[in-house]
Amino acid sequence: MKQRLIAGVLLILTIFIFCNRIASQNPEQAAVQMRTQAPVKGRQGSDFYYNQKTNPFYPKLAPYYRTKSGYVTGNCTWYAWGRVCEIKGGKLPYVFTGDAGTWWQKNIDEGWYDYGASPQRGAIACYETHVAVVEQAEPLTVSESGWTVSPKKSGPVFHCGKPWRSKERPLGYIYVIP
Numbered sequence: 001m002k003q004r005l006i007a008g009v010l011l012i013l014t015i016f017i018f019c020n021r022i023a024s025q026n027p028e029q030a031a032v033q034m035r036t037q038a039p040v041k042g043r044q045g046s047d048f049y050y051n052q053k054t055n056p057f058y059p060k061l062a063p064y065y066r067t068k069s070g071y072v073t074g075n076c077t078w079y080a081w082g083r084v085c086e087i088k089g090g091k092l093p094y095v096f097t098g099d100a101g102t103w104w105q106k107n108i109d110e111g112w113y114d115y116g117a118s119p120q121r122g123a124i125a126c127y128e129t130h131v132a133v134v135e136q137a138e139p140l141t142v143s144e145s146g147w148t149v150s151p152k153k154s155g156p157v158f159h160c161g162k163p164w165r166s167k168e169r170p171l172g173y174i175y176v177i178p
Helices: 002-025 076-088 100-110
Strands: 065-067 070-072 114-116 124-126 131-136 141-146 157-161 172-175
Touching: 076 100, 076 131, 076 141, 100 114, 100 124, 100 172
Parallel strands: none
Antiparallel strands: 065 070, 114 172, 124 131, 124 172, 131 141, 141 157
16 A cells, blocks of 8 residues: 555656656747747737737737738738747847848847857748748748738738748848747
8 A cells, every 4th residue: 555655656756747847848939839820819829919018010010000002911020029929928028120121130239139040949030121930940931921011901911831032041040039
């Protein structure tokens, strides 16, 4: 009887330690699945996209924002900022305020986040005039929203898969999530 009790306690303790170890490897990224569809206001995770306190690019560069020539349908900066905050599970400490073409050099100049040439999950892929978010490093899979103006309201121009700019090599990757 005593041996069974000790064995049971040891089993529970082993399971507890094992689960704790898995959860502590990278809890921020482990809980968030790959985004394969555009964020929809009011759905899970949408606060990172549709809240001005979290996303400095909302509402001006988010979907449905009225311009002189139509509606913005999801700027890449609005989407990338929201997505990395969603993966992290909170607001990032340093904010990129310029257009996508400034993020890479501004990060290097001001030393906000680590950066490099290798894709990592949650990193921002920086191109000359575009940003995307790495969902998976091997094979390289990104989620991204492109900037376009439409005469009527439509959802974000969203894509998940091989980068749209696959023929253009990125300047590099900003590792906003350690």
